[in-house]
Amino acid sequence: MSEAADRVIVALDFEEAASAFRLVDTLGTDARHYKVGLQLLTAEGPAVVRRLVEQGKRVFLDLKLHEIPNSVAGAVTAAGRLGVSMVTVHASAGSAVLRAAVEAARPFAGLQVLALTVITSLRDADLREIGVEGGVRDQVLRLAGLAVAAGCHGVVASPQEVALLREALPPGSLIVTPGTQLQGDGAHDHARVATPLEAVRDGASHVVIGRSIYRAADPLAAWRRACDEVAEGLGGGY
Ligand code: C5P
Numbered sequence: 001m002s003e004a005a006d007r008v009i010v011a012l013d014f015e016e017a018a019s020a021f022r023l024v025d026t027l028g029t030d031a032r033h034y035k036v037g038l039q040l041l042t043a044e045g046p047a048v049v050r051r052l053v054e055q056g057k058r059v060f061l062d063l064k065l066h067e068i069p070n071s072v073a074g075a076v077t078a079a080g081r082l083g084v085s086m087v088t089v090h091a092s093a094g095s096a097v098l099r100a101a102v103e104a105a106r107p108f109a110g111l112q113v114l115a116l117t118v119i120t121s122l123r124d125a126d127l128r129e130i131g132v133e134g135g136v137r138d139q140v141l142r143l144a145g146l147a148v149a150a151g152c153h154g155v156v157a158s159p160q161e162v163a164l165l166r167e168a169l170p171p172g173s174l175i176v177t178p179g180t181q182l183q184g185d186g187a188h189d190h191a192r193v194a195t196p197l198e199a200v201r202d203g204a205s206h207v208v209i210g211r212s213i214y215r216a217a218d219p220l221a222a223w224r225r226a227c228d229e230v231a232e233g234l235g236g237g238y
Pocket of ligand 1: 011013035037062119120121178179180208209210211212
């Protein structure tokens, strides 16, 4: 259970710290991995992250950085000082940016740089609109290749690309997968969804789950179900 629990990252997509910490309290000490994104960070500032770290939680700080290398390096350093475990950079920012992020993370033991490939709400037609003709799968593979070559610890990708990536990436690469929902939940705004079980069976190292947990009638039960699914899907040993 404990190994599976660490692979379930609960997204704290809230407007206020109070709601976020109510969920953290509800899930209890076994739930150790949380994602803080732009909404909560912008609303409440880095104090939220410090408080989670003080409580012994691992924090995935989803900054989705896309900036010049110097600015990205500065943000990654700031994230490292906060004590977070994972930080995200858009792979489409290019190799120089990815390398700058990896270099900036180096002094912080345990800080992992994840590259975002293609956000899960995008389909082939959306990519064409911005001038990318190859389609989602090609683009995900291309960007994941850049990320690994730049020294990133892993990638963020939708469940639909996990199997492809697990084959393409070096062993031990992290594949963190949003766009997973517990069975029975209607698709929210993810264009490419799967259950945590499917994602982990395909090779995801971690799943990110928000609404399926925090909007559940019983969030703790939903979190436990997610952990059970991840435990069942493990076996591959990623
Ligand atoms: O859908 P859910 O509430 O589980 O979303 C959890 C996280 O997944 C969000 O914080 C967001 O960063 C990510 N997400 C995504 N693409 C979407 C919707 C959510 O990457 N279309």
